[in-house]
Amino acid sequence: GENVEQHPSTLSVQEGDSAVIKCTYSDSASNYFPWYKQELGKRPQLIIDIRSNVGEKKDQRIAVTLNKTAKHFSLHITETQPEDSAVYFCAAVYGGATNKLIFGTGTLLAVQP
Amino acid sequence: DTGVSQNPRHKITKRGQNVTFRCDPISEHNRLYWYRQTLGQGPEFLTYFQNEAQLEKSRLLSDRFSAERPKGSFSTLEIQRTEQGDSAMYLCASSPAIGNEQYFGPGTRLTVT
Numbered sequence: 001g002e003n004v005e006q007h008p009s010t011l012s013v014q015e016g017d018s019a020v021i022k023c024t025y026s027d028s029a030s031n032y033f034p035w036y037k038q039e040l041g042k043r044p045q046l047i048i049d050i051r052s053n054v055g056e057k058k059d060q061r062i063a064v065t066l067n068k069t070a071k072h073f074s075l076h077i078t079e080t081q082p083e084d085s086a087v088y089f090c091a092a093v094y095g096g097a098t099n100k101l102i103f104g105t106g107t108l109l110a111v112q113p
Numbered sequence: 114d115t116g117v118s119q120n121p122r123h124k125i126t127k128r129g130q131n132v133t134f135r136c137d138p139i140s141e142h143n144r145l146y147w148y149r150q151t152l153g154q155g156p157e158f159l160t161y162f163q164n165e166a167q168l169e170k171s172r173l174l175s176d177r178f179s180a181e182r183p184k185g186s187f188s189t190l191e192i193q194r195t196e197q198g199d200s201a202m203y204l205c206a207s208s209p210a211i212g213n214e215q216y217f218g219p220g221t222r223l224t225v226t
Binding site: 006032034036042043044045046049051089091093097098099100101102103104105106 | 117144146148153154155156157158161168169204208213214215216217218219220
């Protein structure tokens with residue numbers, strides 16, 4: 001079925017430390033995996049994405065890795081800052097031409113100054 | 114602002130009333146999605162339009178829900194005979210014809226009393 005699992009549900013780190021959030025998906029046909037950041041009361045904001053033909057993608061302090069065999073993908077944030085505090089959602093595309101997103105349950109990241 | 118816009122931002126209604134929300138996608142994005150988000154959860158897919166054609170509806174979309182995109186530009190989502198369980202954030206996202214990226218609007222927060 002259509003399912004994305006996300007761990008951990010909450011994550012607290014000290015400023016400057018790294019944070020890692022992990023997701024697994026169920027449909028081997030999924031080929032696109034975005035990550036969204038959502039601050040309280042705000043819209044989900046696309047921060048990085050990866051396609052299934054790539055194993056890793058990096059954009060400044062954030063990176064995403066994908067293991068297609070294991071159906072795992074992860075978000076890595078280095079040198080965390082207080083403004084990184086938010087809820088992060090992973091997602092996977094399902095449904096062929098529809099490209100609908102199935103989201104994980106979110107990770108509340110708190111960066112302690 | 115060239116991003117996705119939604120109106121109204123907040124709606125409080127009494128149980129049994131009908132409500133209608135509007136979404137204006139990014140110009141020239143022919144793909145439009147509606148999602149619903151409840152507190153502490155990721156967005157859940159409701160329905161998808163490609164241009165003016167509604168190509169997929171989730172099982173979450175009961176017969177009290179209807180969506181339209183009459184000219185392939187803005188879209189409306191109507192909920193008839195609202196129930197307390199309809200209280201949620203209703204998010205709209207748009208995507209270009211080529212590419213998987215979905216960009217979200219600020220959402221309409223519905224409270225049914």
